[in-house]
Amino acid sequence: MSEKFSKIAMRMKSNVIRELLKVTSKPGMISFGGGVPDPETFPRFEMAEIAKDILENEYRYTLQYASTEGDPILREEYIAMLKRDYGIDGLELDDLLVTVGSQSALDLVGKIFLDEDSIYFVSKPVYLGAASAFSLRSRNYVYMDLRDDGADLDELEKSLSEIQARGDIEKVKFIYAISNFHNPGGVTMSLEKRKRLVQIAEKYDVLIVEDDPYGDLRYEGEPIDSIFKIGGVDRVLLLRTFSKILSPGLRLGIVIGKKEIIRKMVMAKQAADLCSPSLTQRLAARYLQRHNLTEQIKPTIALYKEKKDLMLSELEKHFGNMEGFHWTRPDGGLFIWFTLPEGFDTGEMLELGKAENILFVPGVAFSLDDTCKNSMRLSFCLPPKDKIIEGVARLKKVVVEYGTEKNLL
Amino acid sequence: MSEKFSKIAMRMKSNVIRELLKVTSKPGMISFGGGVPDPETFPRFEMAEIAKDILENEYRYTLQYASTEGDPILREEYIAMLKRDYGIDGLELDDLLVTVGSQSALDLVGKIFLDEDSIYFVSKPVYLGAASAFSLRSRNYVYMDLRDDGADLDELEKSLSEIQARGDIEKVKFIYAISNFHNPGGVTMSLEKRKRLVQIAEKYDVLIVEDDPYGDLRYEGEPIDSIFKIGGVDRVLLLRTFSKILSPGLRLGIVIGKKEIIRKMVMAKQAADLCSPSLTQRLAARYLQRHNLTEQIKPTIALYKEKKDLMLSELEKHFGNMEGFHWTRPDGGLFIWFTLPEGFDTGEMLELGKAENILFVPGVAFSLDDTCKNSMRLSFCLPPKDKIIEGVARLKKVVVEYGTEKNLL
Numbered sequence: 001m002s003e004k005f006s007k008i009a010m011r012m013k014s015n016v017i018r019e020l021l022k023v024t025s026k027p028g029m030i031s032f033g034g035g036v037p038d039p040e041t042f043p044r045f046e047m048a049e050i051a052k053d054i055l056e057n058e059y060r061y062t063l064q065y066a067s068t069e070g071d072p073i074l075r076e077e078y079i080a081m082l083k084r085d086y087g088i089d090g091l092e093l094d095d096l097l098v099t100v101g102s103q104s105a106l107d108l109v110g111k112i113f114l115d116e117d118s119i120y121f122v123s124k125p126v127y128l129g130a131a132s133a134f135s136l137r138s139r140n141y142v143y144m145d146l147r148d149d150g151a152d153l154d155e156l157e158k159s160l161s162e163i164q165a166r167g168d169i170e171k172v173k174f175i176y177a178i179s180n181f182h183n184p185g186g187v188t189m190s191l192e193k194r195k196r197l198v199q200i201a202e203k204y205d206v207l208i209v210e211d212d213p214y215g216d217l218r219y220e221g222e223p224i225d226s227i228f229k230i231g232g233v234d235r236v237l238l239l240r241t242f243s244k245i246l247s248p249g250l251r252l253g254i255v256i257g258k259k260e261i262i263r264k265m266v267m268a269k270q271a272a273d274l275c276s277p278s279l280t281q282r283l284a285a286r287y288l289q290r291h292n293l294t295e296q297i298k299p300t301i302a303l304y305k306e307k308k309d310l311m312l313s314e315l316e317k318h319f320g321n322m323e324g325f326h327w328t329r330p331d332g333g334l335f336i337w338f339t340l341p342e343g344f345d346t347g348e349m350l351e352l353g354k355a356e357n358i359l360f361v362p363g364v365a366f367s368l369d370d371t372c373k374n375s376m377r378l379s380f381c382l383p384p385k386d387k388i389i390e391g392v393a394r395l396k397k398v399v400v401e402y403g404t405e406k407n408l409l
Numbered sequence: 410m411s412e413k414f415s416k417i418a419m420r421m422k423s424n425v426i427r428e429l430l431k432v433t434s435k436p437g438m439i440s441f442g443g444g445v446p447d448p449e450t451f452p453r454f455e456m457a458e459i460a461k462d463i464l465e466n467e468y469r470y471t472l473q474y475a476s477t478e479g480d481p482i483l484r485e486e487y488i489a490m491l492k493r494d495y496g497i498d499g500l501e502l503d504d505l506l507v508t509v510g511s512q513s514a515l516d517l518v519g520k521i522f523l524d525e526d527s528i529y530f531v532s533k534p535v536y537l538g539a540a541s542a543f544s545l546r547s548r549n550y551v552y553m554d555l556r557d558d559g560a561d562l563d564e565l566e567k568s569l570s571e572i573q574a575r576g577d578i579e580k581v582k583f584i585y586a587i588s589n590f591h592n593p594g595g596v597t598m599s600l601e602k603r604k605r606l607v608q609i610a611e612k613y614d615v616l617i618v619e620d621d622p623y624g625d626l627r628y629e630g631e632p633i634d635s636i637f638k639i640g641g642v643d644r645v646l647l648l649r650t651f652s653k654i655l656s657p658g659l660r661l662g663i664v665i666g667k668k669e670i671i672r673k674m675v676m677a678k679q680a681a682d683l684c685s686p687s688l689t690q691r692l693a694a695r696y697l698q699r700h701n702l703t704e705q706i707k708p709t710i711a712l713y714k715e716k717k718d719l720m721l722s723e724l725e726k727h728f729g730n731m732e733g734f735h736w737t738r739p740d741g742g743l744f745i746w747f748t749l750p751e752g753f754d755t756g757e758m759l760e761l762g763k764a765e766n767i768l769f770v771p772g773v774a775f776s777l778d779d780t781c782k783n784s785m786r787l788s789f790c791l792p793p794k795d796k797i798i799e800g801v802a803r804l805k806k807v808v809v810e811y812g813t814e815k816n817l818l
Contacts (some may be wrong), residue, residue, distance in 0.1 A: 004522060004582050004616065004662060005521055005522065005673060006520065006527065006546070006582075007524050008672050009519075009520065009521040009676075009677065010523075011681070012673065012676040013676070014675075014679070015477075015676070015680075018476070018679050022476070022611060036473060036474055037473075039472040039473050042472045044465060044468040045464075045465060047464050048464035048465045049461070051688075052458070052460060053457075053462035055457035055460055056457045057451060059448050059451065059453040062658050063448040063451045063456075063656040064431075064445060064446075064656075064658055064659045065443070065445055065652075065657045067427070067430065067431070068424075068427050100509050100513075100660075100682040100686075103680070103681065103683040104509075104681065104682040107681045107682065109546070111416055111418065112418040112421075113413060113418070114415055115415045115416050118415065129680070129683070130664055132680035133681075136520070136680055137415070144584065170412070173413055174413075248473060248474045248686060248687075249470075249471050249472045249474070249686060250686060251509075251682065251686040264414060264421065266423075267418075267421040267424070268418065268421060270424040270427050271424075271512070271516060271518045271538070271541035272512065272513065272542075273510055273512050273513040273516065273660065273682070274512040274538070274660075275660070277509075277658060277659060277660040277686050277689055278657075278658035279460075279656075279659060279688075279689060280686055280688060323492075341798055349501060
């Protein structure tokens with residue numbers, strides 16, 4: 001049958017992180033791999049109560065197909081939350097779409113915007129899930145290097161002006177940006193850059209796709225206005241999710257954007273999965289009504305901050321005095337981007353890591369062109385604190401073993 | 410922004426049925442439109458108990474990302490059920506994939522098999538959801554007319570032999586068939602045709618995609634072996650779903666097929682939605698373990714059978730003596746395909762229907778080439794019995810009004 005597969009199927013690679021998940025459960029393994037939240041942090045008893053209630057009493061909704069747009073109560077509550085917590089005002093029901101997690105939103109964005117010759121901008125390193133979804137539609141990505149304050153916008157402007165000069169500007173569909181606590185980069189785009197990004201997008205009439213799955217998990221510093229708030233609904237499509245704050249098991253993403261775009265995404269979603277699960281949509285809606293999500297995640301934030309600080313201090317302890325080793329210092333989210341000197345290949349090191357019972361995600365997983373080989377993504381949210389200490393020590397062992405063997409140290 | 414949309418986005422049409430759902434709730438409306446099951450038939454109290462239990466006690470699974478392949482317990486239980494209830498034996502975990510409803514399975518099938526020039530076979534009329542998913546990838550469908558015993562296989566053989574003669578047989582990717590109680594046709598493929606279909610597929614080395622969402626809802630006659638059972642895992646990809654027997658609100662489809670194909674679908678799913686909802690997957694798994702689904706749907710089957718018989722007798726009463734009016738007599742499922750004389754345009758009639766508070770799905774919704782205009786799909790499962798009687802009477806009124814105005818009666 002394999003000769004029957006489509007061209008895009010032939011170039012599909014298995015998602016490295018999803019594959020890593022399978023060895024995570026090996027006894028003794030410490031994983032800095034998956035970007036998975038700690039299920040202990042979710043309000044399971046409250047959710048259990050609500051689930052029972054809405055299955056018994058709202059079964060005509062929860063056990064039926066939902067509208068493709070999504071549960072109206074959930075969308076209403078979400079609009080209220082965006083207004084109350086983020087100062088985003090003036091949204092209507094038809095500006096929102098509920099998707100099966102943010103991954104599905106990325107798939108729909110790819111479908112409605114990208115032809116084979118379409119151009120889009122992503123950061124380098126790039127979020128793996130976005131890269132997979134977009135690159136199935138078009139391989140014409142353009143990189144912006146990720147800096148400590150977000151994507152390099154000089155590179156963006158230079159590329160856009162070149163593309164315009166060669167008459168291809170109409171082919172540029174969007175700029176994809178994770179604004180807060182980048183996955184895998186760990187960095188946050190500064191307010192100045194957000195404003196400049198909007199200006200550039202307006203100048204070249206390009207859409208910004210702002211992905212913000214981690215924004216609510218801020219451990220330090222003041223929240224920064226979203227690109228969506230700065231650029232407005234006509235310029236920015238905002239992707240949000242319940243996966244990191246209420247549970248990924250619900251598979252609920254929220255897309256906020258211009259009605260015309262949402263409408264087209266709804267049509268694409270009809271052919272993709274008909275509708276998001278009514279049970280989990282109503283569960284999230286009733287949770288938002290009956291509980292305070294901002295309060296609920298405060299202990300989570302405190303816990304993750306401790307883990308993040310611990311991992312940073314352990315990295316400092318083991319690698320602080322080693323030349324060419326550096327890492328990002330995130331103000332929130334789940335990830336640290338750890339870069340080793342040139343010559344280290346974290347993909348090769350993964351096997352050593354497995355042998356030493358320590359997992360990380362090789363940098364190459366976050367590149368579309370087989371680069372980023374001397375970096376890795378470290379996630380600090382899931383392992384207990386003693387495992388973070390032990391895990392960084394094992395990582396050091398792997399680095400020394402590999403570096404010595406390859407004459408890199 | 411609209412000039413930025415992709416080519417496939419430009420040709421997306423909104424799903425007529427999804428749009429119809431929006432007027433269904435108008436007071437006084439009787440809908441024969443949506444193929445939605447009756448939520449009263451689902452075991453809500455049992456599901457409520459399980460949901461509470463698995464959120465409290467299995468939260469490390471239900472509130473976490475699932476593997477892309479799906480809940481292993483659900484897949485195990487499903488394999489046991491396929492063996493016990495359908496005599497399908499020898500399946501392993503890796504032969505199964507849990508999708509976000511069958512629609513998502515259709516989307517993944519389209520992605521992994523179809524290029525722009527790929528050829529696939531569908532019945533005429535065709536299931537709207539399959540047509541939407543496949544036609545986003547390729548417009549090169551070939552029709553097989555739907556007969557009372559399933560698709561016209563003479564047409565299939567003729568087309569395949571022509572395609573082979575012109576050297577394009579490698580482009581033929583699959584034959585799509587709804588084996589039981591076709592949507593929208595209401596007909597069931599005979600055992601003889603199933604066997605012959607497998608022979609033809611083997612002769613031309615083409616995959617069969619068997620879609621069987623309604624097979625468990627049989628009201629009359631003996632179950633017929635699935636095409637999958639006849640043709641085997643190397644020849645047939647089987648799509649099944651919990652939507653009609655446990656609840657569409659869970660969004661759970663099951664794909665059963667060759668490991669190599671399932672593996673490719675897993676990769677496509679990683680980029681489409683990462684994983685199906687862990688909460689609803691485990692809910693279905695525990696339901697299968699703790700309850701007997703076959704017993705649970707018996708009252709549903711009795712109820713739907715009564716409704717189906719009632720609609721058939723009402724159709725007979727109102728249209729039995731009218732020349733050129735005919736309809737299918739399903740042995741199960743949710744749909745009757747009602748064909749009017751040439752000249753009737755059920756799409757135009759829909760507005761009259763709305764005015765008379767009666768909804769149906771115009772036949773054109775089930776065609777890829779704007780045909781089937783003188784047919785409509787009638788669903789009998791959701792309206793109460795008195796509404797079925799009243800609804801068919803209203804339908805008669807609409808038919809007479811339209812037919813008189815257009816001089817068709």
